[in-house]
Amino acid sequence: MTPNASTSSGPSRRSFLASTAVATAAVAGGMPLLAACGGADGSSREGTTSSKDAKDILPAFVAGSVVTPDIASKNGSAVGFTGKLDLAGLKTSVPKKLGKGGKVTVMAPFWGSPPKGDNAYYTAMNDLIGVDVAWQNQDGNTYDQKLGAVLASSDVPDVVVIPGWNMGGKIPSAITSKFADLGPYLSGDKVKEYPNLAAIPTDAWQRSIFGGKLRGLPMPASYVTNIVPYYRKDVFDEEGYDIPASADEFMALAKDATNAKAKRWACGDMKWTAFNAFGVPSGQEKPLGWIEEGGKLVYRAELEQYLEALEWTRKLFAAGVVHPDFKLGKSQATDPGTKFAAGEFLIYNNDISSWYGLTAAQATQNPDFEIWGMDIFGHDGGDPTLYATQPANIFAFVSKKASEAVVRDTLAVANVTAAPYGTKEFMLTNYGVEGTHYSVEDGVPVKNDTGNNHVVNAYVMVASPAPTIAHPDFANIAKGQVEWQQRMGAFTRKTPFYGMQITEPSRLTSLSNDFEQLEDDIVRGHKKIGDMQQAVSDWKSKGGDKLRDWYRKILDENGPAAG
Amino acid sequence: MSHSTVPRSKAEATKPVEEPAASGDAAGPPDAPPRGKQGKRGKPSLRLRYRRDRVLLLMTLPAVALVLVFNYLPILGNVVAFQDYDPYISDNGVVSILNSPLVGLENFQRIMEDSAFWNALKNTLVLFFLQLVLFFPIPVLLALLINSVIRPRVRAVAQAILYLPHFFSWVLVIAVFQQLLGGAGIFSQLLRQNGHDGLEVMTNPDTFMFLLTAQSVWKDAGWGIIVFLAALASVSPDLYEAAAMDGAGRRRRMWHVTLPALRPVIALLLVLRVGDALTVGFEQILLQRDAVGPGASEVLDTFVWWNGVRNQDFGYAAAAGLIKGVVSLGLVLAANKVAHLMGEQGVYKK
Numbered sequence: 001m002t003p004n005a006s007t008s009s010g011p012s013r014r015s016f017l018a019s020t021a022v023a024t025a026a027v028a029g030g031m032p033l034l035a036a037c038g039g040a041d042g043s044s045r046e047g048t049t050s051s052k053d054a055k056d057i058l059p060a061f062v063a064g065s066v067v068t069p070d071i072a073s074k075n076g077s078a079v080g081f082t083g084k085l086d087l088a089g090l091k092t093s094v095p096k097k098l099g100k101g102g103k104v105t106v107m108a109p110f111w112g113s114p115p116k117g118d119n120a121y122y123t124a125m126n127d128l129i130g131v132d133v134a135w136q137n138q139d140g141n142t143y144d145q146k147l148g149a150v151l152a153s154s155d156v157p158d159v160v161v162i163p164g165w166n167m168g169g170k171i172p173s174a175i176t177s178k179f180a181d182l183g184p185y186l187s188g189d190k191v192k193e194y195p196n197l198a199a200i201p202t203d204a205w206q207r208s209i210f211g212g213k214l215r216g217l218p219m220p221a222s223y224v225t226n227i228v229p230y231y232r233k234d235v236f237d238e239e240g241y242d243i244p245a246s247a248d249e250f251m252a253l254a255k256d257a258t259n260a261k262a263k264r265w266a267c268g269d270m271k272w273t274a275f276n277a278f279g280v281p282s283g284q285e286k287p288l289g290w291i292e293e294g295g296k297l298v299y300r301a302e303l304e305q306y307l308e309a310l311e312w313t314r315k316l317f318a319a320g321v322v323h324p325d326f327k328l329g330k331s332q333a334t335d336p337g338t339k340f341a342a343g344e345f346l347i348y349n350n351d352i353s354s355w356y357g358l359t360a361a362q363a364t365q366n367p368d369f370e371i372w373g374m375d376i377f378g379h380d381g382g383d384p385t386l387y388a389t390q391p392a393n394i395f396a397f398v399s400k401k402a403s404e405a406v407v408r409d410t411l412a413v414a415n416v417t418a419a420p421y422g423t424k425e426f427m428l429t430n431y432g433v434e435g436t437h438y439s440v441e442d443g444v445p446v447k448n449d450t451g452n453n454h455v456v457n458a459y460v461m462v463a464s465p466a467p468t469i470a471h472p473d474f475a476n477i478a479k480g481q482v483e484w485q486q487r488m489g490a491f492t493r494k495t496p497f498y499g500m501q502i503t504e505p506s507r508l509t510s511l512s513n514d515f516e517q518l519e520d521d522i523v524r525g526h527k528k529i530g531d532m533q534q535a536v537s538d539w540k541s542k543g544g545d546k547l548r549d550w551y552r553k554i555l556d557e558n559g560p561a562a563g
Numbered sequence: 564m565s566h567s568t569v570p571r572s573k574a575e576a577t578k579p580v581e582e583p584a585a586s587g588d589a590a591g592p593p594d595a596p597p598r599g600k601q602g603k604r605g606k607p608s609l610r611l612r613y614r615r616d617r618v619l620l621l622m623t624l625p626a627v628a629l630v631l632v633f634n635y636l637p638i639l640g641n642v643v644a645f646q647d648y649d650p651y652i653s654d655n656g657v658v659s660i661l662n663s664p665l666v667g668l669e670n671f672q673r674i675m676e677d678s679a680f681w682n683a684l685k686n687t688l689v690l691f692f693l694q695l696v697l698f699f700p701i702p703v704l705l706a707l708l709i710n711s712v713i714r715p716r717v718r719a720v721a722q723a724i725l726y727l728p729h730f731f732s733w734v735l736v737i738a739v740f741q742q743l744l745g746g747a748g749i750f751s752q753l754l755r756q757n758g759h760d761g762l763e764v765m766t767n768p769d770t771f772m773f774l775l776t777a778q779s780v781w782k783d784a785g786w787g788i789i790v791f792l793a794a795l796a797s798v799s800p801d802l803y804e805a806a807a808m809d810g811a812g813r814r815r816r817m818w819h820v821t822l823p824a825l826r827p828v829i830a831l832l833l834v835l836r837v838g839d840a841l842t843v844g845f846e847q848i849l850l851q852r853d854a855v856g857p858g859a860s861e862v863l864d865t866f867v868w869w870n871g872v873r874n875q876d877f878g879y880a881a882a883a884g885l886i887k888g889v890v891s892l893g894l895v896l897a898a899n900k901v902a903h904l905m906g907e908q909g910v911y912k913k
Binding site: 144145148151152153154156168169170171173174177178260261263323324325327328329330331332333334339344506510513514517518520521524526527 | 859875
């Protein structure tokens with residue numbers, strides 16, 4: 001299918017090694033690292049733009065018309081559903097089984113303990129799709145370790161799900177060499193055979209181009225930052241605290257709210273929020289960290305506001321307002337969410353999904369508990385400058401060795417899992433079988449124990465509809481989430497490499513691997529801001545400047561991302 | 564077996580005890596004939612020995628096969644240390660190795676220039692010496708203590724309690740330490756309620772090495788006494804009685820009877836430990852790496868893991884691992900030499 005992908009990366013890597021002048025190698029067309037670069041014909045890249053190349057590859061967009069959301073997408077937000085669930089009125093988006101009854105093995109990360117393979121949920125899904133999906137669920141927290149071993153073996157499952165944060169090191173090269181080009185099945189109008197896939201936003205498809213071919217089935221995401229500063233609304237109301245609107249106000253509130261003797265601290269590690277408040281480009285993915293300033297590409301770690309954000313976070317730690325366990329970082333033995341619910345601290349930042357997750361988890365045993373997201377403040381009290389995150393970050397890939405029948409069956413699976421909210425397919429994918437996994441009371445579907453054990457994160461990993469937020473049990477939270485995204489989306493800018501699937505040369509990319517650890521060392525008081533400045537200047541001389549030239553070349557050839 | 568060495572000290576003059584202990588624990592290769600080395604008279608011919616020992620040789624075959632397949636064969640994989648290895652260019656690890664470009668000593672050169680590597684090496688050595696001084700003597704002392712307990716039931720209970728933590732996973736051990744000694748742990752809160760500051764032992768990079776050692780002692784010191792207890796059990800009670808008859812008190816009996824009995828075992832374990840010097844705990848450190856940062860916590864094993872598994876720079880990680888292996892080999896040879904000079908057996912004999 002794409003014999004050129006692997007062979008062309010071989011010599012280029014050698015030429016890269018042969019020459020320390022990386023920039024030269026890149027200019028010579030040595031590295032087919034940019035997503036939109038045609039892998040088949042190296043020379044055709046010259047003078048072409050990513051959007052033009054991608055146009056031939058990307059699937060056509062046909063908006064779904066089966067259901068209308070209560071809150072439409074605005075400023076990059078998800079669509080929101082806030083009404084009650086009408087079980088009888090569920091629509092059908094897949095009128096006819098597309099599966100041909102084949103068997104497809106899928107390896108995917110799984111957070112929680114996976115159910116047995118023959119459980120009622122998997123069986124019902126497979127019946128609806130018409131494909132016998134066999135799951136190989138792996139622990140999501142250590143997925144990267146497992147992934148490397150599986151991809152290096154000859155025994156790659158038919159479908160492998162890979163989150164963007166697991167695409168370190170040489171994984172992108174493995175994606176190009178091990179997984180099939182789905183272009184022949186999906187490019188242009190071909191996607192119309194799978195209407196739910198055709199309704200996936202083009203941004204997300206663009207991100208699914210690896211090594212010049214459409215290889216991934218995306219899980220679309222809102223490009224508005226996913227990091228929400230949460231606070232305990234119940235405690236804030238009770239104590240009469242105001243929501244801070246600047247970095248100084250936050251500090252004052254934090255000092256006021258901390259009472260270590262009573263085991264209460266103001267907040268957790270606020271580094272991510274600090275980056276947002278001080279206007280630091282996203283650290284979600286390395287290419288997003290580059291912005292243009294005065295015509296020059298600058299990396300986030302080089303920016304003044306980056307150091308200011310670290311300094312402010314350091315001050316929070318030094319002031320003793322941060323719960324001590326956050327000094328343990330990822331080494332914490334117990335989940336911060338539990339301590340937040342227990343009132344050990346009042347503010348912390350986490351993924352937007354925690355808004356609903358914690359609410360639902362605490363609803364019965366802790367009825368007073370109320371979590372809410374505060375708007376990200378500009379550090380000086382003005383509007384914040386936020387940067388867009390990637391519009392898709394989890395992808396399913398089909399093995400290159402899979403037969404056409406397996407590819408077709410996989411697409412049939414994806415077409416069901418990508419069904420929008422309000423359809424029968426969505427309900428089965430996300431809630432399971434009515435009566436077995438959930439029951440509907442007063443328009444609210446509630447999962448029972450079987451549902452909570454079986455219907456976790458399996459099928460949703462294959463492909464998903466356009467970003468959707470719907471919590472019929474907590475409609476106010478769904479509304480809060482979407483509106484938060486819309487307000488923050490208004491301050492959000494896209495950086496030059498937004499939406500592109502870029503793989504940095506491995507030698508250069510590893511140079512910045514240690515920044516995150518250094519950030520943590522600084523905010524926790526183990527290292528000084530000066531150490532970061534030193535690290536950045538080392539990074540520049542060791543290859544950061546070469547990386548800058550490398551990115552400049554991509555930008556000159558392809559132009560900035562649309563939008 | 565240890566007759567070839569001359570006793571050098573007074574303590575060693577009481578040597579007869581030592582022999583059973585030594586041959587029990589420091590067992591040589593099982594196929595070595597008891598009269599295999601008899602001064603200058605020479606060995607029986609190879610054929611004769613083969614005929615005599617073939618059953619024994621046959622019995623070692625499965626073990627040898629396992630060692631070959633799982634220990635020696637993978638050594639060949641070290642060739643990736645000289646490559647820019649990419650495991651994904653083919654479906655088969657061996658083919659990937661054959662197709663990955665050779666880069667000569669580039670990986671080693673990069674390591675030499677990498678301050679993170681030298682930092683990891685420094686941490687490894689510091690931790691090794693710290694554990695040698697603070698950890699190693701504790702099982703010996705515990706064994707002596709347990710051995711002095713007469714009542715079997717008390718002894719059994721004490722032993723069981725000491726062994727138990729060995730069976731806890733590191734995750735659990737560290738969680739317990741965090742709950743007790745963490746910044747928001749039980750002791751910190753007690754201190755705060757009495758007007759003091761909380762503890763910072765779990766997140767203080769300056770004292771991290773002591774924390775690691777303390778955790779190791781808590782978890783594994785009890786387990787470490789088993790070998791010493793076995794050695795102590797083999798000491799003939801006659802010797803104690805004889806010593807007592809000659810008027811030796813408790814302390815003298817320990818000095819002249821018990822400790823000489825333990826000497827070969829201590830020497831052997833010391834040599835083995837030195838050979839393992841660069842392996843100072845992987846899981847334990849990895850689990851706490853983020854609490855103090857890599858500057859304080861990175862050791863060679865976590866360095867290899869970070870670069871190989873996390874950064875997928877396999878050639879680089881393999882090169883670091885290879886360096887570690889070579890240095891370890893040098894250390895074990897040196898330690899063995901020292902053991903020989905001290906008149907002990909060490910791990911092997913020349």
